[in-house]
Amino acid sequence: MLYFLPNDDILYDALLKRDPQWDGRAYVTVRTTGIFCRLTCPARKPKRENCSFHDTVGACLEAGFRPCKRCHPMAAGGEVDPMVQTLLTQLEADTSRVWREADLSKMGFDPSTVRRSFKRRYGMTFLEMARHSRLRDSFDSLSEGARVIDAQQDAGFASASAFREAFARLLGLAPAAFSKQALLRADWIETPLGSMIAVCDASNLHLLEFVGRKALPGELKKLWQGANGSLGFGRFAPTDQIERELQAYFEGTDARFQTPLALHGSAFTKDVWRALRDIPAGQTRSYGALACDLGRPQATRAVARANGANQIAIVIPCHRVLGADGSLTGYGGGLWRKQRLIELERQYLG
Known part of the structure; x- marks a missing residue:
């Protein structure tokens, strides 16, 4: 089936609640104002009898409605909050910086507002995102053969135990558990929706998960056990292939994936x-x-x-x-x- 909308009562209830799960998947047109909005629009809610719902921006435009200037329904994913964009720019400029809530306050931002904004948009707080960026730096260092202590310092961790704990919490294994010249190799791939971990052998892709997924540590540990500990940092040819295919997918040029897969299941x-x-x-x-x-x-x-x-x-x-x-x-x-x-x-x- 093509994607379909539920009945208008469900969508109107979602509009009242500003339910984010419908953002970009359903739009409301308001007869009395002549505009259309995302269901998460912060504007005052219209009466039920003045609302109609559509599944695409095109349908709203064809019906003669103008886009709302508050929720910007024609922008993919909505416009980025200037506060969010400022912090993302700061993070990109220095991924090893150790961020604390006091730093946000010094920049004139309310830490609780920052926390809610990032959680709503990215599914994680800004401080969590910054910690992931630091761990990504350590991952790269280890992939290049750096000592654990050097990777720890590159990632901005003053304590070796804190580094091991953060690494293990994210990936399920301490840095020392990864071996050199391993049969399975793990590497990071950046996407518009966040970092992913890809695990490949010389022929197949075994795992591709978003960093921060709760199941990721357990999945990596299971692969590590299945390979008798032969899991290391780095990449094989399938890693490069899936990275190219993901880029084409997100650019909208090709949704086909040809990378060979190793499936672990019944x-x-x-x-x-x-x-x-x-x-x-x-x-x-x-x-x-x-x-x-x-x-x-x-x-x-x-x-x-x-x-x-x-x-x-x-x-x-x-x-x-x-x-x-x-x-x-x-x-x-x-x-x-x-x-x-x-x-x-x-x-x-x-």
Whole structure:
């Protein structure tokens, strides 16, 4: 099925609540003002009888409505708050800086406002994002053969124990657990939706996850155990290939992924993952519809579990599965990413 809107009562309730899960997936047109908005628009809410709902910006424009100047519905993902942009620029300029709430206050920003803004937009706080950037620097240093103590200092960690703890919390393993010349190698890939970890062997991609996903530490540890500890830093040819394919995907030029995959799951789970890959970019399925596609209409919950067990994000597009009513459901990379991936893939509908 193509993406469909639920009934107007559900969408009007989402408008009143400014529910972010519908941002970029549904728009409201207001008859009395002649404008259309995101459902997260901060403006005063119109009466129910004056509202109509559409699934695309084009439909709103064709109906004769103008875009709202407060929520900017024609900007992909909404315009970036100047405060957010300022902090992102500062972070990009010095990824090793150790940020504290006092630093935000000195810049004239309210730490609680910063926390809410980043959490709403990126699914993590600014301080968490800064910590991930520092750990990324240490990851790069270790990949280049640096000693753990040097990587720790490059990342701005004064304490060796704090560095090991932060590294292990993010990746599930302490730095010393990664070996040289390993059969599996892990490296970072940057995307417009945040950093990802790719784990490959010489022939296949085994894992592709967003940094910060709760399941990532456990998934990496499981791969490490399966490879008898032969997991290291660096990349093989499949890492370069998936990085190129992700770039094309986010640029809107190609949604096909040809990188060979190593799938770790039961026969049924692998069937679900293959069915997910059969969903064209720009389309969605419900869990029930996917179960029917597999000839197992009573296996909706099993399909949902297999969907949640996917550890190769985007390539195996579990983000294309919605609730039966069209609502977003759980996504390991964060609902905000799921929402933006669905919005991004509209361009592939042709």
